[in-house]
Amino acid sequence: MKIERDLKNLPHKTIERLSQYRRALLICHEQGQTHIYSHEIAKIQHITAVQVRRDLMLIGYSGTLRKGYNVKDLIDLIGEIIDSKRGINVAIIGIGNLGRALINYFVGKRSHLEIVASFDINPDKIGNIMSGVPCYSIDELADKIHELHIEVAIMTVPADFATQTADALVAAGIKGILNYTPKPVNVPETIYLEEYDMITSLEKVAFYVKIQDLN
Amino acid sequence: MKIERDLKNLPHKTIERLSQYRRALLICHEQGQTHIYSHEIAKIQHITAVQVRRDLMLIGYSGTLRKGYNVKDLIDLIGEIIDSKRGINVAIIGIGNLGRALINYFVGKRSHLEIVASFDINPDKIGNIMSGVPCYSIDELADKIHELHIEVAIMTVPADFATQTADALVAAGIKGILNYTPKPVNVPETIYLEEYDMITSLEKVAFYVKIQDLN
């Protein structure tokens, strides 16, 4: 009860950083490091040590004075906060260049997030298995989403198909969508939607490069 | 003088949205639409109409009461704000799956941002031309950055090479970096750095899906 309320009140930015802290911590852990200071985490993520401590405070983690944080414990706690106990199954819709890059990148990275299926409209791709992930026909979308308990979808279809794909996902009962097409899609409020477009990021970089020159 | 100061004071979020407004507006323009209301833009981007009006206020654009905003004028004004008059040349470092997806996606999209080169370490890729973009050896990085006036780089090399690649880019005089590897890199303050990692986004979606169920 208390935990649920806390989770909902965590700032969105904190959630993002927790994910990033964990990745950095996993690397430290692999290398045998047992403790880490807030300023060391901060350095890796180019943020301030206060920010790190504040985030950890929000999730109720206490370090040891003068020794810092226990790497293993912190990894586990972040997992308890952001991971789902049951694990979450993920599908990628559209196995083009971007979809392929994602599958390669994700597979085996996170035990609690598993890419269990991909979907495409191109008969040449349907039936293939890529990095262990089978590709199904988009016509089987609803069936497979139920059958494989897929809760999250990553959209990497051409922009012109974004709307219809999102509608199909919603109709099939998806709970979260990560949309990488440049076309914003509309979904009911009950479905968590995250959109990202690389052109926006690139134009932003270009903008700040431009205004630096105006100095 | 006045304009320079204004540009620097624009909120980062506004810059991102301007880029997105423009993309939506370009589509409207192609379809022959001459005017658009703030609430129509808002609907496309799933934000509020006030947010749109506030952003446009910040860049000093005035619409017509009851007619809304002139699509063409607004496209041009956004261009004046976020684009660089001289155009900006961009390079992609690492032509794997993600690099390829990016080249395909970007080429021909924005006239003021041109991908003029790519770099790789794999001899099989060096010398190829993909979507009109030549691939050079990473050894030529510094030379080509100067020769081709490349100001912005997109990093899509394996994570283990992120640090050395960033260092090489900085040494070569790059002005902005968009880092898509999951490894945060350190650059001098004078260089604008934007980092994005898909696992963070996916974990965020999974988190909000998870806590929805706790309701």
Add this chain to the structure above:
DNA sequence: ATAACAATGTGAAATAAATAACAATTTATT
């Protein structure tokens, strides 16, 4: 002409996020 409406533009308020400041405490040093 006038009233009703529908839109923009913007100061003020609210919310979200980051930073500063510093107390508390452990460890190391003298």
Add this chain to the structure above:
DNA sequence: AATAAATTGTTATTTATTTCACATTGTTAT
């Protein structure tokens, strides 16, 4: 044992961003 140094934890403050509230003003209908 006392002092200095380093680090965490947290409240208060500041900054950034969004939303509210509403004045203003063309447009349409009567």
